[in-house]
Amino acid sequence: MIDALPARGVPAEQVLAELRRLRESDLPTHGGRLFAYVYDSDVAGLDELALRAYDISAHVNGLDPTAFPSLLAMENALVAAAGSRLGGGPGTTAPAVVGSVTSGGTESLLLAVKAARDAATTRSPRIVVPSTAHAAFAKAAHYLRVELDVVPVGADLRADVAATADRIGPDTVLVVGSAPSYAHGVIDPISELAALAQERGVRFHVDGCFGGWVMPYLRDLGADIPPFGFEVPGVTSISVDLHKYAYAPKGVSVLLHRDAELRLPQYFAYAGWPGYTMINPVVSSTRSGGPIAAALATLRHLGGDGYRALATKTQEAVEILASAVTETPGVRLYAPPVIVVCLATDPDVDPFVLADELAALGWHTQPQMAYGQLPPTIHLTVTAAVRATATDFAADLAAAVTATRKRGPIPLPPLLGDLTPEMITPDLIGGLALQLGLEPGAPPGPMAAVNSLLNVAPPALREALLTGFLSLLQRPSW
Structure with a gap:
């Protein structure tokens, strides 16, 4: 538990050390292995420049x-x-x-x-x-x-x-x-x-x-x-x-x-x-003027030639990842790749288990649920930083598919039944979270069971379940 308002102030270095420890449970924002949420240029010194620019205008x-x-x-x-x-x-x-x-x-x-x-x-x-x-x-x-x-x-x-x-x-x-x-x-x-x-x-x-x-x-x-x-x-x-x-x-x-x-x-x-x-x-x-100043510093530092070079790296990374998907039995490209490599799986390769297996190998993807006639897929946003890691992905993708086939699909527990959005309560969500092995405050673990369950839930019920779970997470520990 974090005490945001201690009786006595905490030294600055201790506060920063505590923040760094908290960050250790997060997904990696750099290194070309996270395919969602963040955009990594892999340009040396760019983060430092943006932070310094942010500081100049943070209080404006x-x-x-x-x-x-x-x-x-x-x-x-x-x-x-x-x-x-x-x-x-x-x-x-x-x-x-x-x-x-x-x-x-x-x-x-x-x-x-x-x-x-x-x-x-x-x-x-x-x-x-x-x-x-x-x-x-x-x-x-x-x-x-x-x-x-x-x-x-x-x-x-x-x-x-x-x-x-x-x-x-x-x-x-x-x-x-x-x-x-x-x-x-x-x-x-x-x-x-x-x-x-x-x-x-x-x-x-x-x-x-x-x-x-x-x-x-x-x-x-x-x-x-x-x-x-x-x-x-x-x-x-x-x-x-x-x-x-x-x-x-x-x-x-x-x-x-x-x-x-x-x-x-x-x-x-x-x-x-x-x-x-x-x-x-x-x-x-x-x-705050901080983000605006940081953006301006980023654009001016990179310039048109810098962005063209980053686009080249992105394009090359997309080609490498797309080839890896095409050459790996059990998965296929679901859409023409431009900046996204979106893959679907064969019936004997559970996409949500595959996402977990890739995560176990250090690749953090974004599983997407079925929608209407569209099947579940795995989304990879490809940034310039991925160019340095893309060649490693091919072998790991093949290994992850093999491991997924061995594990088989996740057996769905009879949790949904006749559940409707109106029936979702904080107590019900707490019970579901325990059955699925989800503990508030714990580092994220395998999510195949959760994603498989959400995948078969109608959209309105899925919304209610996720809203309830987020509400469960967003509570202070008094």
Whole structure:
């Protein structure tokens, strides 16, 4: 148990040592063996530079850019960099691109939905998204009371343009496409979707949070990356995370609009109280300047040539990992690899056991549950740091598949039965956690049993189970 407020203050070095000990139970954020959550450039000195930049502006407040013009200059510079890489700026067909720096992709997507909702006149706003769109759109719809029209994707995992056209109605305020989708790394038909939205007079947002920064560099290297930015007529907004493939520290994202008029509904302003008039371009009011300064330092230090070199390493790592999957009996590529290697398994290779076996060998992947007609898969986000470890993955993948076959599938305990989301209580979750060997505060162990159970649970029940378990974890030890 950590005593965050001891009666007597603790020496600084002891506090830092305690924090380092806590970090020992975390997954490795560096070293090219974690295929989710973090983005490792493997550039010597980059972390140190970002931390020093963070420190310079950590206590600066982004609430009022007239009080702290340094942050205004930094944000405008980041927006200009993102806009220029995504088809906007002087000399383009979208010269008036503007944007805002947010805390992450979820906030960027939420604000894109807010801007579309607030610009519309309908009292029943709806957004049309492919079933592979990021879950943050569902979160935005929930928070903003917007209806979510989910359109199944085609067999190629890309948004279905014809089905999308059928869903667009008089209350539709936004159509969405991914470049690429997170789960499978597939790029939606952005040009066709944007043309459709433009024809119907509806805003069109490109979710480039995941790979929007790196894909222009991959295109420069000869990769077959179709247009997805402001060079595409009908694209009204784009989101791109700098804390992903721009390798800035968490959390910095950029939401871009084709022009200032499109952005205006994104703002929140309120003067109906005796204090200062609140005016916010993003969700937060007070914002630390630390992440913004760290992002700017990262971009300026790496520069275009640095990002091109990192894209080259990423491309090479993807090719090596994809070949390993293709050459290993029992697994197969589930989608064309660009920045994601998404693999599916044969019936005699349980994907959740395989994820555990890979973890035992030091490879931390992201298992994905079945969805509709889509089978469970294993997701690998590939960053530049993976280039140094990719050749080791092939042999370990083969060994992990062999071990998975020997273990066989996880027998599911009769825990679900007729369980419904309404029946989930803290006591029930506590009992389930014990049966599954999950102890709050204990280091993460094999998760195949948990994932297998969640995989067969209907989505609503899965949500309730995971919510209950997270609530179980997020309790202080009094």
